[in-house]
Amino acid sequence: ERTPTGCPVSQRAADFDPFENGYQQDPPEYVRWAREQEPIFWSPKLNYWVVTRYDDIKAIFRDNITFSPAIALEKITPTGDEANAVLASYGFALNRTLVNEDEPAHMPRRRALMHSFIPEELKHHEPMVRELAREYVDRFIDDGRADLVDQMLWEIPLTVALHFLGVPEEDMDTLRKYSIAHTVNTWGRPKPEEQVAVAHAVGNFWQYAGKVLDKMRENPEGGGWMQYGLRRQRELPEVVTDSYLHSMMMAGIVAAHETTANATANAMKLLLQHPDVWREVCEDPSLIPNAVEECLRHNGSVAAWRRIVTADAQVGGVDLPAGSKLLIVTSSANHDEGHFADADLFDIRRDNASDHLTFGYGSHQCMGKNLARMEMQIFLEEFARRLPHMRLAPQQFSYVPNTSFRGPEHLWVEWDPKHNPERTQP
Numbered sequence: 001e002r003t004p005t006g007c008p009v010s011q012r013a014a015d016f017d018p019f020e021n022g023y024q025q026d027p028p029e030y031v032r033w034a035r036e037q038e039p040i041f042w043s044p045k046l047n048y049w050v051v052t053r054y055d056d057i058k059a060i061f062r063d064n065i066t067f068s069p070a071i072a073l074e075k076i077t078p079t080g081d082e083a084n085a086v087l088a089s090y091g092f093a094l095n096r097t098l099v100n101e102d103e104p105a106h107m108p109r110r111r112a113l114m115h116s117f118i119p120e121e122l123k124h125h126e127p128m129v130r131e132l133a134r135e136y137v138d139r140f141i142d143d144g145r146a147d148l149v150d151q152m153l154w155e156i157p158l159t160v161a162l163h164f165l166g167v168p169e170e171d172m173d174t175l176r177k178y179s180i181a182h183t184v185n186t187w188g189r190p191k192p193e194e195q196v197a198v199a200h201a202v203g204n205f206w207q208y209a210g211k212v213l214d215k216m217r218e219n220p221e222g223g224g225w226m227q228y229g230l231r232r233q234r235e236l237p238e239v240v241t242d243s244y245l246h247s248m249m250m251a252g253i254v255a256a257h258e259t260t261a262n263a264t265a266n267a268m269k270l271l272l273q274h275p276d277v278w279r280e281v282c283e284d285p286s287l288i289p290n291a292v293e294e295c296l297r298h299n300g301s302v303a304a305w306r307r308i309v310t311a312d313a314q315v316g317g318v319d320l321p322a323g324s325k326l327l328i329v330t331s332s333a334n335h336d337e338g339h340f341a342d343a344d345l346f347d348i349r350r351d352n353a354s355d356h357l358t359f360g361y362g363s364h365q366c367m368g369k370n371l372a373r374m375e376m377q378i379f380l381e382e383f384a385r386r387l388p389h390m391r392l393a394p395q396q397f398s399y400v401p402n403t404s405f406r407g408p409e410h411l412w413v414e415w416d417p418k419h420n421p422e423r424t425q426p
């Protein structure tokens, strides 16, 4: 087998399959060989070039004209006719939002919509996050055992995402199903028979998003980011378009919800796998902000992102012809020895932990990063204060097979409720 530029494909490149368990369990480990020996390789199974080193990935992020984000939300596995017909029957038309918008449209829109993310605006959400975290922990603190994902980490970031966007709180369970379907539809490899069910869920999600937006149009004075967008649309109709608003109403829920839920689950898993580190964090919660960064670096919730090459280019000495699709494995960049000393070591005092690329980099860097950080810090603070004695229960971790969004589907922990600090020192 040969690459599109005519070079032979190595055996490991030919075998690379991001829908396989090896990648799911530990993406940076799965591509260690590439990071060390063949940092940019062609994947015949995916029809993408795969980029694994820190400097190469940063260079790609830096130039969003040559390396366009237009395919960031494109289905990585093209669906069959039947699924496409189902999607069409719902009028599904997810299009450009921000994350997949090219210049010159992107920057004016990003600027027009930035206000809701400034620190003073984000402060308004903090008491709600704290209160939710306390309430959810109250529900299971006397049980001695919990699945942190099912019993807390999935729902709170969803609630926060809905509040942030300005959506009413109803239909949580339906939304949960829909948003997972969107992940599989966009970044997964559903089998032909699954594709149709996924398409129905995505179609319903799309229509639901449209209905919510219509409701918001009737009362655009609400405090959410979507209402803010509707108000901006009045001044800048060609910047904040209807297509943008409907697409963001759907994509925004996933952007704010799954990423943060998964990031917290990954972080707690990592911390509890290092009980000495967890003890230190519990004894000195001022370590939490940098611990969150190190968790995002070591075991982030977005494992890889995408770009398409718009003009013949070279990265790391490899020719990438115009039209090439790139899978940029940010989780691998985060374990690159060339940028992070002793990169596999989990070190919550690492001074460049926040150089990680889990939020992307450059003109499209995650707008919600400080909201996500705030949520993660509050969750860790509440766990450290109220459940410092928790430990991981024996279990196998499972992941939804896809290239990009990554977190354990369940995270079982256990503790002795007799030793709950609020009983022993009320």
Ligand code: HEM
Binding pocket: 061, 069, 098, 099, 100, 110, 164, 252, 255, 256, 257, 259, 260, 263, 300, 301, 302, 305, 358, 359, 360, 361, 362, 363, 364, 365, 366, 367, 368, 369, 371, 372
């Ligand atoms: C963009 C990751 C949470 C909103 C992105 C990108 C990544 C990412 C990888 C693309 C960056 C690029 O192309 O350079 C994450 C992770 C999160 C998280 C790992 C949680 C730990 C959130 C939250 C929101 C949000 C809570 C809130 C609404 C956005 C938006 C963009 C974006 C609007 C598009 C920015 C643009 O293209 O200009 N995020 N995200 N994200 N994220 Fe997040």
